[in-house]
Amino acid sequence: xxxxxxxxxxxxxxxxxxxxxxxxxxxxxxxxxxxxxxxxxxxxxxxxxxxxxxxxxxxxxxxxxxxxxxxxxxxxxxxxxxxxxxxxxxxxxxxxxxxxxxxxxxxxxxx
Amino acid sequence: xxxxxxxxxxxxxxxxxxxxxxxxxxxxxxxxxxxxxxxxxxxxxxxxxxxxxxxxxxxxxxxxxxxxxxxxxxxxxxxxxxxxxxxxxxxxxxxxxxxxxxxxxxxxx
Numbered sequence: 001x002x003x004x005x006x007x008x009x010x011x012x013x014x015x016x017x018x019x020x021x022x023x024x025x026x027x028x029x030x031x032x033x034x035x036x037x038x039x040x041x042x043x044x045x046x047x048x049x050x051x052x053x054x055x056x057x058x059x060x061x062x063x064x065x066x067x068x069x070x071x072x073x074x075x076x077x078x079x080x081x082x083x084x085x086x087x088x089x090x091x092x093x094x095x096x097x098x099x100x101x102x103x104x105x106x107x108x109x110x111x
Numbered sequence: 112x113x114x115x116x117x118x119x120x121x122x123x124x125x126x127x128x129x130x131x132x133x134x135x136x137x138x139x140x141x142x143x144x145x146x147x148x149x150x151x152x153x154x155x156x157x158x159x160x161x162x163x164x165x166x167x168x169x170x171x172x173x174x175x176x177x178x179x180x181x182x183x184x185x186x187x188x189x190x191x192x193x194x195x196x197x198x199x200x201x202x203x204x205x206x207x208x209x210x211x212x213x214x215x216x217x218x219x220x
Contacts, residue, residue, distance in 0.1 A: 006154075032207070034207070034208060036210075042212065042213070043200070043210060043211060043212030043213045044155075044200065044210040044213070046207065046208070046209070046210075049207045057207075090154055090155065092155075092208070094204070094208065098143070098204070099143070099145050099157045099160055099204070100202075100204070100208045101157070102147075102154035102155040102156070103154055104153060104154045105152075105153065105154045107152075
């Protein structure tokens with residue numbers, strides 16, 4: 001069966017520090033991968049979407065970047081965090097035309 | 112582009128009350144439609160889905176019918192429980208996944 005791992009679960013980082021969140025999927029090949037952000041009390045904002053290795057679509061210009069170095073690995077990064085980057089980050093995967101499956105999320109607090 | 116609009120919350124109901132959370136969508140193609148639920152501090156879990164017009168998704172007493180003519184996918188439950196308190200997201204998939212803003216439901220005993 002397929003599983004998705006996302007870490008860390010919580011993270012407190014100072015303003016201006018770098019960020020790296022990792023997500024891996026097991027039990028499937030060539031999944032579509034997603035990074036979403038959920039600000040406190042708000043909905044889900046799609047940040048990045050990938051259909052294959054090295055193929056990243058960015059939804060909004062921002063302080064973040066994503067990479068997919070391997071088929072089932074998706075990394076969210078920042079060189080310098082801003083206070084506004086605080087939120088709940090969710091990784092998800094799906095196959096064509098079916099539902100997305102989510103990781104447990106990372107609570108990022110930038111201080 | 113594709114988008115989802117769902118009823119704004121928060122919604123507060125008494126136990127055993129009837130629940131409706133409205134969801135409408137805009138899509139150029141023929142999307143699949145989903146409802147997800149999020150409990151505090153957790154990721155999203157799929158609640159139900161429908162992949163074509165007139166399909167009815169159901170799970171745990173919740174139901175939603177894919178209405179192409181009204182571009183809607185409203186979530187309903189006949190008798191809510193305290194344990195149903197959560198945030199509910201409507202979503203569509205036609206390529207990437209798009210989510211509504213979420214509706215917080217609180218059920219009081």
